[in-house]
Amino acid sequence: MCGVEICLFLQQLKKGEQVMEENVSQKDKEKVEEEMIEQAFQQLLNDYLATKHRKRIEIITKAFNFANQAHKGIKRRSGEPYIMHPLAVAQIVCTEIGLGSTSICAALLHDVVEDTDYTVEDIENIFGPKIAQIVDGLTKISGGIFGDRASAQAENFKKLLLTMSDDIRVILIKIADRLHNMRTLGSMLPNKQFKIAGETLYIYAPLANRLGLYKIKTELENLSFRYEHPEEYHEIEEKLAATATERDKVFNEFTAPIRAQLDKMGLKYRILARVKSIFSIWNKMQTKHVPFEEIYDLLAVRIIFEPRNTDEELNDCFDIYVSISKIYKPHPDRLRDWVSHPKANGYQALHVTLMGNNGQWIEVQIRSERMNDVAEQGFAAHWKYKEGGGGEDEGELDKWLRTIKEILDDPQPDAIDFLDTIKLNLFASEIFVFTPKGEIKTMPQNSTALDFAFSLHTDIGSHCIGAKVNHKLVPLSHKLQSGDQVEVLTSKSQRVQPEWEVFATTARARAKIAAILRKEQRTSQKEGETLLNEFFKKEELRLDDMLVDKLVKAHNMKSRDELLIAIGNKKIVLGDLDKNALKEKQGTNWKKFLTFSFGSNKDNKEPVEEKVPQEKEKINTKQILKLTEENIQKNYIMAECCHPIPGDDVLGYIDENDRIIIHKRQCPVAARLKSSYGNRILATEWDTHKELSFLVNIYIKGIDAMGLLNEVTQVISRQLNVNIRKLAIETTDGIFEGNLQLYVHDVDDVKTICNNLKQIQNIKQVTRVEA
Numbered sequence: 001m002c003g004v005e006i007c008l009f010l011q012q013l014k015k016g017e018q019v020m021e022e023n024v025s026q027k028d029k030e031k032v033e034e035e036m037i038e039q040a041f042q043q044l045l046n047d048y049l050a051t052k053h054r055k056r057i058e059i060i061t062k063a064f065n066f067a068n069q070a071h072k073g074i075k076r077r078s079g080e081p082y083i084m085h086p087l088a089v090a091q092i093v094c095t096e097i098g099l100g101s102t103s104i105c106a107a108l109l110h111d112v113v114e115d116t117d118y119t120v121e122d123i124e125n126i127f128g129p130k131i132a133q134i135v136d137g138l139t140k141i142s143g144g145i146f147g148d149r150a151s152a153q154a155e156n157f158k159k160l161l162l163t164m165s166d167d168i169r170v171i172l173i174k175i176a177d178r179l180h181n182m183r184t185l186g187s188m189l190p191n192k193q194f195k196i197a198g199e200t201l202y203i204y205a206p207l208a209n210r211l212g213l214y215k216i217k218t219e220l221e222n223l224s225f226r227y228e229h230p231e232e233y234h235e236i237e238e239k240l241a242a243t244a245t246e247r248d249k250v251f252n253e254f255t256a257p258i259r260a261q262l263d264k265m266g267l268k269y270r271i272l273a274r275v276k277s278i279f280s281i282w283n284k285m286q287t288k289h290v291p292f293e294e295i296y297d298l299l300a301v302r303i304i305f306e307p308r309n310t311d312e313e314l315n316d317c318f319d320i321y322v323s324i325s326k327i328y329k330p331h332p333d334r335l336r337d338w339v340s341h342p343k344a345n346g347y348q349a350l351h352v353t354l355m356g357n358n359g360q361w362i363e364v365q366i367r368s369e370r371m372n373d374v375a376e377q378g379f380a381a382h383w384k385y386k387e388g389g390g391g392e393d394e395g396e397l398d399k400w401l402r403t404i405k406e407i408l409d410d411p412q413p414d415a416i417d418f419l420d421t422i423k424l425n426l427f428a429s430e431i432f433v434f435t436p437k438g439e440i441k442t443m444p445q446n447s448t449a450l451d452f453a454f455s456l457h458t459d460i461g462s463h464c465i466g467a468k469v470n471h472k473l474v475p476l477s478h479k480l481q482s483g484d485q486v487e488v489l490t491s492k493s494q495r496v497q498p499e500w501e502v503f504a505t506t507a508r509a510r511a512k513i514a515a516i517l518r519k520e521q522r523t524s525q526k527e528g529e530t531l532l533n534e535f536f537k538k539e540e541l542r543l544d545d546m547l548v549d550k551l552v553k554a555h556n557m558k559s560r561d562e563l564l565i566a567i568g569n570k571k572i573v574l575g576d577l578d579k580n581a582l583k584e585k586q587g588t589n590w591k592k593f594l595t596f597s598f599g600s601n602k603d604n605k606e607p608v609e610e611k612v613p614q615e616k617e618k619i620n621t622k623q624i625l626k627l628t629e630e631n632i633q634k635n636y637i638m639a640e641c642c643h644p645i646p647g648d649d650v651l652g653y654i655d656e657n658d659r660i661i662i663h664k665r666q667c668p669v670a671a672r673l674k675s676s677y678g679n680r681i682l683a684t685e686w687d688t689h690k691e692l693s694f695l696v697n698i699y700i701k702g703i704d705a706m707g708l709l710n711e712v713t714q715v716i717s718r719q720l721n722v723n724i725r726k727l728a729i730e731t732t733d734g735i736f737e738g739n740l741q742l743y744v745h746d747v748d749d750v751k752t753i754c755n756n757l758k759q760i761q762n763i764k765q766v767t768r769v770e771a
Contacts, residue, residue, distance in 0.1 A: 033081050037068065040087045044094060044104070053100035063105035063127065070116045078187035085180060086111060092176035096216065098377045103169045106134040110177060113139045130167075137170035138177070157203065171207065178204045179216055182223040189622055190683030194651050194665065197224040198674025198681075212345035212378025221279035228665045229282070229649050236278045239292050247275065247299050254328075254356050255301060261323045262303070267316070269305040274365070276300070286666070289699065289767035300363040304372045313368050314339055317350045320366050328354035331361060339371075344430050344442050346374050431482040443480065446505050450476040453488045454509035461509060462516060463490040477503040496520075521565050528568030535574040539582070547582050554578065619660070619682065625652050626687045627662065633692070636660045642667035642770060645694040647747025652682030690745040695725060697770065698740040698753065702763040704731045712763075715756050716742065722753065739769075 041064050049055060067086050074082040090107035093099050105127060112118050113135060120139070124132035182200055185193055201224040208217040226233040251273045262269050276284075276298045284295055303320060307313040317339050336351035349367040356362050367375065430442050433452065443452060449469065453476075454461030467474055468487040480486065496516045504510045536543045548560055555572055557563045566572040619625070627636065627646070636652070642664040644650045649665040653673050662684065663670035674681055700712070709729060716722050726741035744750055754766045 037081060037083055037087070040084060040091070044087060044091050047091065047095050048101070048104060051094070051098070051100070056101035059127070060101055060104050060108070063108040063131075066126065067108045067112055070112045070118055074115070076184070076187070078184055082111075082115075085184075088180045088183075089173065089176045092179055093173055096179075096377075097172050097176060097213065099169060099172060102130055102134070103173055105131050106138065106169070107173050107176060109135050110138040110173060134167060134170050134173065137167070138174060168211075172211065172213075175204060175208050175211070175213060175216060179220060182220060185223065185227055190624055191621055191651075191681050193227045194683060195674055195678030195681045197227040198665075198671055199678060200224045201228075202671050202675040208378075210345055212343075212347055212374060213376075214347075214378075215376055218277045218279075222277055225279040225282060231649075232282055233278060236281055236292060240275065240278070240281075240298075243298070247273070250356070250358060250360075250362075251299060251301065253358075254362060257327045258301075258303070258324050261327060262305075262320065265319065265323065267305050267308075267320070269303060272302040272304065274300040274302050289765065289769070296360055297363065300365065302365045302367070302372075304367055304369060307368050313370070316368070317366050321350055321352055324354065324364065325352070328356065330354055334361075334363075341432055341440070345378060347371075348374060431480060433480050433482070434485040436485065436487045438485075444506055447480050448476065448503050448505060449474055449478045449480065449486065449488070450500060450503045451506040451509045452480060452486050453490075454504070454512055455506070456488065458512050460488055460490060461512060462496050463492060463494045465489050465491045465494050476500070524568030525561060525564045526568065528564030528566070531567050531574065532564065535578070541582060550582055551578060619654065621654075621679075621682055623683075625660070625682050625684045627684055628687045629689065629691045632662075632688070636662050638694075639663045639667065639669065641669045643695065643697075645696060645744065645746055645750070646686040646688040646692075647750075650684050650686075652684045653677070654680040654682065686746075688746065693723075693743040693745060696742055696744050696750055696768055698742060698750070698757075699765070699767045699769045700736075700738040700740065700757060700763055701765040702736060702760075704734050704736040705762045708736065708760070708762055711760050712738070712740075712757065715760065716740070716753065720749075720753060720756060722749070 044064075045057065045060065048060065049057075064087075068083045071082040071086070076082050076085060086108045089110065090104045093103050093107045097103075109123060109127070109131065113120055113123065120132050120136045123135050178200060181196060185196060188196065200220050205217050205220040205224065208214075208220060222233075255271050259271065276295070281292065281295055281298070284290070285292065288294075305316060305320065307316050331353040334351070334353035336349075338348050339350050342348045348371040349365050351363060351365050353361050353363045431445055431447065433441050433443055433447075435441065435456075441452070441455065443455065447455075449467035450461065450464060453464040453467070464476060466476060466489045467478065468489065469478060469480065469484050471485075496513055498517060500513050501510060501517075504513055532548075533543060536547075541547060548563070551574075552558075552560055552563050554577075555563060555566070557566065563572070567574065627650070632638070637659055638644055639661050644662050644664045644667075650662050651665055651670060651674075653661045653663060653670070655661055660682065663673070702708075713724070713727070716724055723743040724740060725743060727738070729736055729738040742753065744753070750768050754768065757763055757766045
């Protein structure tokens with residue numbers, strides 16, 4: 001054998017060894033994965049066996065084996081076997097929400113129909129109709145069946161709600177699915193992270209809260225915040241860690257006399273410290289315009305006790321309240337009795353705010369072990385406390401589900417409007433009001449007399465002319481307070497008015513008003529069409545689209561439909577001016593206008609003149625978009641709603657005209673876009689070098705003093721060399737408030753300005769605000 005042949009032989013031998021090694025390592029990897037899957041399943045079974053549910057091991061094992069086989073060989077983006085996701089969702093459903101075998105099976109199977117060739121019918125044949133119905137509700141609508149302007153996200157949410165109104169477990173499993181997706185969001189592309197985090201904060205966290213899943217709601221908020229604002233998240237996290245020792249000391253000193261008192265009462269109890277969540281702290285900092293150091297309610301105390309017997313549970317709550325009120329002075333306006341009147345999501349507790357020895361108010365939450373379970377696991381915990389683990393909790397939950405059905409019966413045509421309607425009051429805090437006969441009604445916070453009328457009956461609402469609140473006459477727009485007694489006044493001649501949509505705040509009232517107005521508009525439109533045809537016949541003109549468009553423009557209408565409605569309800573009477581407009585030639589010297597659209601007519605901005613068409617930049621949505629000085633000026637639009645500047649956490653949105661609008665990530669408009677048009681969201685990154693100037697608004701507040709205005713302008717113009725566009729200062733009773741409009745390059749400039757202004761002796765608050 002010659003040297004060349006020997007070399008070739010050795011190379012082949014080496015290649016063969018490599019292939020064998022790869023095969024062995026692949027087998028080892030598969031073995032490790034199989035062990036990991038088996039371990040996760042065993043953990044699920046053990047946790048399920050530890051619950052009070054009926055022990056239906058066979059069906060859960062069957063569902064696991066089916067799902068494992070269906071997803072075999074498929075990997076998640078993180079690289080782990082796909083089956084680990086359904087297993088993790090089932091684990092959350094079992095241990096964190098407390099549901100039984102039907103829900104665990106549905107959780108294990110929830111992606112089978114969407115991701116494999118199996119159908120809902122297959123699931124029904126193997127596992128029965130109940131599990132199949134839940135899986136169907138959890139399966140997203142896929143395929144291109146929506147128009148360009150439709151939102152697949154909103155459609156999925158509608159389908160989810162429809163199934164949920166038949167079986168609440170659908171939404172509970174969906175929340176578990178979302179929680180696991182959020183826990184593993186790090187492996188996703190940045191634009192997907194913003195879409196999922198935004199949708200979670202806008203829809204799923206409030207939904208979890210509404211269903212009483214407080215712990216899950218808090219975790220969803222914190223995870224969303226961590227991905228959208230990583231720097232702020234870590235900053236607050238570090239500050240919480242740095243102040244932990246001081247908080248522990250305050251907690252121990254505050255609770256020592258309380259423990260002594262509860263021991264005297266002979267109660268079995270535990271006292272926990274509850275630290276405000278990172279997202280809640282940031283939210284308060286934003287809404288109150290205060291720094292971390294000025295958030296004084298970081299610590300709350302929770303007393304969880306075992307009642308002496310079940311009949312004494314409520315009495316024990318109030319006994320504890322009376323006892324601790326003797327130790328610390330309670331705040332007169334901050335007693336919240338959710339014990340006698342539970343929240344609509346079943347939450348029960350007594351909240352009292354006490355003045356500690358350190359001069360700070362501390363909230364104390366008093367609840368029994370049962371109440372604590374309901375607070376942690378929401379509606380699912382109710383089943384645990386019913387004999388034989390009965391059905392869903394009646395009462396408020398049924399009312400809530402009924403409201404969802406009513407909204408879905410008459411859904412909004414626009415995705416953002418629909419999500420707003422759902423969010424409007426299904427997730428709101430509650431107030432309690434009384435009918436004239438003393439019957440208690442739960443209403444969303446900020447409800448008006450008109451909302452109350454529609455909550456009684458659609459006929460009462462549509463004929464409502466006013467109300468008596470606590471025996472005093474009030475208008476329909478009057479905002480109700482907890483404890484009000486409300487009597488609705490009606491008249492047969494009253495009709496629904498368009499302005500009622502402004503007065504109404506609840507989803508039910510708005511949906512009913514919109515439906516009635518649409519019905520009336522359809523009648524007016526038909527009438528308008530008849531009158532328009534008659535007018536064209538009389539003037540011997542052929543009815544074509546071009547002539548109708550002339551009339552639309554002549555009357556400053558937005559559309560043909562709007563013109564027909566106006567003609568139908570006699571707001572427009574066609575006459576000689578219309579005849580002349582139709583018969584004169586159309587001029588050619590006119591400008592074309594576009595409008596900024598965000599998926600909803602309500603959000604349209606002022607018309608802007610169309611730019612000369614340029615060759616459109618090709619956008620790769622999977623890559624992070626660099627925001628340079630050049631492309632900010634040429635290609636992108638800074639959103640008017642939030643005025644982002646370099647250094648802000650931002651994202652891009654591709655609108656219907658393929659323009660890229662840059663929004664702050666926490667902007668309310670961006671929040672709605674992430675939840676409705678997530679596929680149009682772009683991850684963005686600033687790459688600017690202090691060449692462009694941006695307008696920002698700074699709010700200042702403090703104690704009025706001679707020469708203060710001079711000091712403010714000295715700091716801004718002379719020390720920092722910043723141009724002031726506008727300055728307005730107002731003083732009332734020795735306190736001044738000011739608004740400054742300044743030109744800056746980026747967020748660092750804003751921080752420098754705010755820090756320097758804070759050095760002025762009498763200035764107590766400096767914050768960047770929206771215009």
